[in-house]
Amino acid sequence: AQSVTQLDSHVSVSEGTPVLLRCNYSSSYSPSLFWYVQHPNKGLQLLLKYTSAATLVKGINGFEAEFKKSETSFHLTKPSAHMSDAAEYFCVVSASWYSSASKIIFGSGTRLSIRP
Amino acid sequence: GAVVSQHPSWVICKSGTSVKIECRSLDFQATTMFWYRQFPKQSLMLMATSNEGSKATYEQGVEKDKFLINHASLTLSTLTVTSAHPEDSSFYICSAMERDRIGYTEAFFGQGTRLTVV
Numbered sequence: 001a002q003s004v005t006q007l008d009s010h011v012s013v014s015e016g017t018p019v020l021l022r023c024n025y026s027s028s029y030s031p032s033l034f035w036y037v038q039h040p041n042k043g044l045q046l047l048l049k050y051t052s053a054a055t056l057v058k059g060i061n062g063f064e065a066e067f068k069k070s071e072t073s074f075h076l077t078k079p080s081a082h083m084s085d086a087a088e089y090f091c092v093v094s095a096s097w098y099s100s101a102s103k104i105i106f107g108s109g110t111r112l113s114i115r116p
Numbered sequence: 117g118a119v120v121s122q123h124p125s126w127v128i129c130k131s132g133t134s135v136k137i138e139c140r141s142l143d144f145q146a147t148t149m150f151w152y153r154q155f156p157k158q159s160l161m162l163m164a165t166s167n168e169g170s171k172a173t174y175e176q177g178v179e180k181d182k183f184l185i186n187h188a189s190l191t192l193s194t195l196t197v198t199s200a201h202p203e204d205s206s207f208y209i210c211s212a213m214e215r216d217r218i219g220y221t222e223a224f225f226g227q228g229t230r231l232t233v234v
Binding site: 034036043044046049090092094103104105106107108109 | 150152158159160161162165209211213222223225226227228
Protein backbone atom coordinates (compact mmCIF):
# COMPACT_ATOMS: atom_id res chain seq x y z
CA ALA A 1 0.00 0.00 0.00
CA GLN A 2 1.10 3.54 -0.61
CA SER A 3 0.26 6.82 1.04
CA VAL A 4 1.62 10.32 1.06
CA THR A 5 1.29 13.14 3.59
CA GLN A 6 1.89 16.78 2.86
CA LEU A 7 2.57 18.37 6.18
CA ASP A 8 1.47 21.91 5.36
CA SER A 9 -1.79 22.86 3.69
CA HIS A 10 -0.57 26.41 3.12
CA VAL A 11 2.87 27.96 2.93
CA SER A 12 3.48 31.67 2.51
CA VAL A 13 6.92 33.14 1.75
CA SER A 14 8.27 36.45 0.57
CA GLU A 15 9.54 36.82 -2.97
CA GLY A 16 13.23 36.02 -3.15
CA THR A 17 13.26 33.84 -0.03
CA PRO A 18 13.64 30.04 0.08
CA VAL A 19 10.70 27.69 -0.35
CA LEU A 20 10.24 24.41 1.53
CA LEU A 21 7.23 22.17 0.92
CA ARG A 22 7.24 19.03 3.03
CA CYS A 23 6.18 15.56 2.00
CA ASN A 24 6.38 12.20 3.76
CA TYR A 25 5.48 8.92 2.12
CA SER A 26 4.72 5.33 2.92
CA SER A 27 5.10 2.51 0.43
CA SER A 28 5.31 -1.27 0.59
CA TYR A 29 7.48 -1.22 -2.50
CA SER A 30 10.38 0.96 -3.58
CA PRO A 31 8.55 4.15 -4.41
CA SER A 32 8.58 6.49 -7.32
CA LEU A 33 7.94 10.01 -6.09
CA PHE A 34 6.80 13.05 -8.00
CA TRP A 35 6.00 16.68 -7.40
CA TYR A 36 3.30 18.25 -9.55
CA VAL A 37 2.14 21.86 -9.70
CA GLN A 38 -1.35 23.05 -10.52
CA HIS A 39 -1.98 26.70 -11.30
CA PRO A 40 -5.53 28.03 -10.87
CA ASN A 41 -7.94 26.52 -13.38
CA LYS A 42 -5.08 24.73 -15.11
CA GLY A 43 -3.96 21.13 -15.48
CA LEU A 44 -1.11 19.38 -13.71
CA GLN A 45 2.52 19.95 -14.62
CA LEU A 46 5.38 17.70 -13.56
CA LEU A 47 8.09 19.53 -11.61
CA LEU A 48 10.38 16.60 -10.92
CA LYS A 49 10.49 12.89 -10.22
CA TYR A 50 12.51 10.35 -8.24
CA THR A 51 12.70 6.83 -9.62
CA SER A 52 15.53 5.15 -7.63
CA ALA A 53 18.42 6.93 -9.30
CA ALA A 54 20.11 9.95 -7.71
CA THR A 55 18.55 10.94 -4.39
CA LEU A 56 18.81 14.65 -5.13
CA VAL A 57 16.53 15.43 -8.00
CA LYS A 58 16.54 18.68 -9.94
CA GLY A 59 13.40 19.79 -11.70
CA ILE A 60 12.08 22.66 -13.73
CA ASN A 61 11.94 26.31 -12.66
CA GLY A 62 14.72 25.91 -10.11
CA PHE A 63 12.94 23.38 -7.90
CA GLU A 64 14.67 20.37 -6.43
CA ALA A 65 13.83 17.60 -3.99
CA GLU A 66 15.82 15.12 -1.95
CA PHE A 67 14.74 11.54 -1.37
CA LYS A 68 15.59 10.48 2.19
CA LYS A 69 14.72 6.85 2.75
CA SER A 70 15.60 6.92 6.47
CA GLU A 71 13.13 9.76 7.00
CA THR A 72 10.64 8.59 4.34
CA SER A 73 10.63 12.15 3.08
CA PHE A 74 10.72 13.89 -0.28
CA HIS A 75 10.66 17.61 0.50
CA LEU A 76 10.52 20.16 -2.31
CA THR A 77 12.78 23.21 -2.16
CA LYS A 78 13.66 26.27 -4.17
CA PRO A 79 16.37 28.76 -3.18
CA SER A 80 14.49 31.89 -4.21
CA ALA A 81 10.74 32.20 -4.65
CA HIS A 82 9.21 34.01 -7.60
CA MET A 83 5.73 35.45 -7.83
CA SER A 84 4.92 32.98 -10.62
CA ASP A 85 5.52 30.10 -8.20
CA ALA A 86 2.21 30.79 -6.46
CA ALA A 87 0.14 27.63 -7.07
CA GLU A 88 -0.99 24.35 -5.57
CA TYR A 89 1.69 21.69 -5.22
CA PHE A 90 1.04 17.98 -4.98
CA CYS A 91 3.41 15.28 -3.78
CA VAL A 92 2.63 12.00 -5.51
CA VAL A 93 3.75 8.44 -4.79
CA SER A 94 3.68 5.37 -6.94
CA ALA A 95 5.17 1.93 -6.38
CA SER A 96 8.34 1.88 -8.38
CA TRP A 97 9.16 0.08 -11.45
CA TYR A 98 7.36 -2.93 -12.65
CA SER A 99 4.44 -3.31 -10.32
CA SER A 100 1.05 -4.22 -11.66
CA ALA A 101 -0.36 -3.19 -8.30
CA SER A 102 0.97 0.32 -8.60
CA LYS A 103 -1.37 3.20 -8.03
CA ILE A 104 -0.69 6.90 -8.30
CA ILE A 105 -1.63 8.47 -4.99
CA PHE A 106 -1.82 12.22 -4.42
CA GLY A 107 -1.07 14.09 -1.27
CA SER A 108 -3.60 16.60 0.00
CA GLY A 109 -1.75 19.48 -1.61
CA THR A 110 0.09 22.56 -0.36
CA ARG A 111 -0.96 26.00 -1.47
CA LEU A 112 2.08 28.21 -1.95
CA SER A 113 1.55 31.95 -1.66
CA ILE A 114 4.25 34.48 -2.49
CA ARG A 115 4.30 37.89 -0.77
CA PRO A 116 5.73 40.82 -2.75
CA GLY B 117 6.92 14.16 -23.23
CA ALA B 118 3.98 11.89 -23.77
CA VAL B 119 0.53 13.39 -24.22
CA VAL B 120 -2.77 12.38 -22.68
CA SER B 121 -5.82 13.96 -24.24
CA GLN B 122 -9.08 14.21 -22.31
CA HIS B 123 -12.38 15.15 -23.88
CA PRO B 124 -14.57 17.07 -23.32
CA SER B 125 -12.89 19.77 -21.27
CA TRP B 126 -16.22 20.83 -19.85
CA VAL B 127 -19.79 19.60 -20.01
CA ILE B 128 -23.13 20.69 -18.62
CA CYS B 129 -25.87 18.09 -18.45
CA LYS B 130 -29.33 17.70 -17.00
CA SER B 131 -29.90 15.66 -13.90
CA GLY B 132 -30.66 12.03 -14.77
CA THR B 133 -28.68 11.92 -17.99
CA SER B 134 -25.37 10.14 -18.59
CA VAL B 135 -22.07 11.70 -19.58
CA LYS B 136 -19.07 10.00 -21.18
CA ILE B 137 -15.53 11.31 -20.74
CA GLU B 138 -12.72 10.04 -22.97
CA CYS B 139 -9.06 9.73 -22.12
CA ARG B 140 -6.55 8.98 -24.86
CA SER B 141 -2.81 8.41 -24.76
CA LEU B 142 -1.67 10.00 -28.01
CA ASP B 143 1.88 8.76 -28.47
CA PHE B 144 2.31 5.80 -26.17
CA GLN B 145 0.46 2.69 -25.14
CA ALA B 146 -1.10 2.85 -21.72
CA THR B 147 -2.05 -0.52 -20.30
CA THR B 148 -3.13 1.22 -17.12
CA MET B 149 -4.99 4.48 -16.73
CA PHE B 150 -6.27 6.15 -13.59
CA TRP B 151 -9.36 8.26 -13.01
CA TYR B 152 -9.44 10.99 -10.38
CA ARG B 153 -12.00 13.38 -9.03
CA GLN B 154 -11.07 16.79 -7.67
CA PHE B 155 -13.41 18.95 -5.61
CA PRO B 156 -12.76 22.70 -5.43
CA LYS B 157 -9.61 23.54 -3.49
CA GLN B 158 -9.00 19.88 -2.71
CA SER B 159 -6.60 17.20 -3.85
CA LEU B 160 -7.13 14.57 -6.49
CA MET B 161 -8.92 11.50 -5.16
CA LEU B 162 -8.26 8.26 -6.99
CA MET B 163 -11.55 6.79 -8.14
CA ALA B 164 -10.45 3.75 -10.07
CA THR B 165 -7.66 2.03 -11.94
CA SER B 166 -8.49 1.11 -15.50
CA ASN B 167 -6.72 -1.88 -17.03
CA GLU B 168 -6.84 -2.58 -20.74
CA GLY B 169 -8.96 -5.61 -21.51
CA SER B 170 -10.18 -6.22 -17.98
CA LYS B 171 -12.51 -4.79 -15.37
CA ALA B 172 -11.56 -1.62 -13.59
CA THR B 173 -10.53 -1.67 -9.96
CA TYR B 174 -12.53 0.83 -7.91
CA GLU B 175 -11.43 2.54 -4.74
CA GLN B 176 -13.46 2.10 -1.61
CA GLY B 177 -16.57 4.23 -1.60
CA VAL B 178 -16.74 4.70 -5.38
CA GLU B 179 -19.90 3.28 -6.93
CA LYS B 180 -18.91 1.14 -9.89
CA ASP B 181 -22.43 1.16 -11.30
CA LYS B 182 -22.44 4.93 -11.14
CA PHE B 183 -19.03 5.47 -12.70
CA LEU B 184 -18.62 3.02 -15.56
CA ILE B 185 -15.08 2.60 -16.83
CA ASN B 186 -14.14 0.94 -20.09
CA HIS B 187 -10.57 0.46 -21.31
CA ALA B 188 -11.11 -1.18 -24.66
CA SER B 189 -7.75 -0.41 -26.22
CA LEU B 190 -4.19 0.49 -25.24
CA THR B 191 -4.84 4.14 -26.01
CA LEU B 192 -8.39 4.78 -24.84
CA SER B 193 -10.21 4.66 -21.53
CA THR B 194 -13.68 6.09 -20.95
CA LEU B 195 -15.51 7.13 -17.80
CA THR B 196 -19.31 7.29 -18.00
CA VAL B 197 -21.17 9.04 -15.21
CA THR B 198 -24.58 7.40 -15.28
CA SER B 199 -27.78 9.08 -14.16
CA ALA B 200 -25.84 12.14 -13.13
CA HIS B 201 -26.99 14.26 -10.21
CA PRO B 202 -25.83 17.68 -9.02
CA GLU B 203 -23.58 16.08 -6.39
CA ASP B 204 -21.62 14.46 -9.23
CA SER B 205 -20.54 17.90 -10.40
CA SER B 206 -16.78 17.96 -10.13
CA PHE B 207 -13.47 18.08 -11.99
CA TYR B 208 -12.52 14.67 -13.37
CA ILE B 209 -8.93 13.95 -14.45
CA CYS B 210 -7.43 10.90 -16.10
CA SER B 211 -3.84 9.79 -15.98
CA ALA B 212 -1.70 7.26 -17.75
CA MET B 213 1.68 5.89 -16.80
CA GLU B 214 4.23 5.59 -19.53
CA ARG B 215 6.26 2.46 -19.29
CA ASP B 216 9.73 1.85 -20.65
CA ARG B 217 11.54 -1.49 -20.86
CA ILE B 218 12.31 -1.32 -17.15
CA GLY B 219 9.03 -0.17 -15.73
CA TYR B 220 6.89 2.86 -15.11
CA THR B 221 8.51 6.20 -15.73
CA GLU B 222 6.17 9.10 -15.41
CA ALA B 223 2.49 9.84 -14.99
CA PHE B 224 0.88 12.05 -17.61
CA PHE B 225 -2.40 13.75 -16.96
CA GLY B 226 -5.26 14.79 -19.14
CA GLN B 227 -6.44 18.38 -19.11
CA GLY B 228 -9.43 17.45 -16.97
CA THR B 229 -13.19 17.61 -17.52
CA ARG B 230 -15.37 19.97 -15.54
CA LEU B 231 -18.78 18.37 -15.16
CA THR B 232 -21.73 20.47 -14.07
CA VAL B 233 -25.04 18.73 -13.51
CA VAL B 234 -28.08 21.01 -13.42
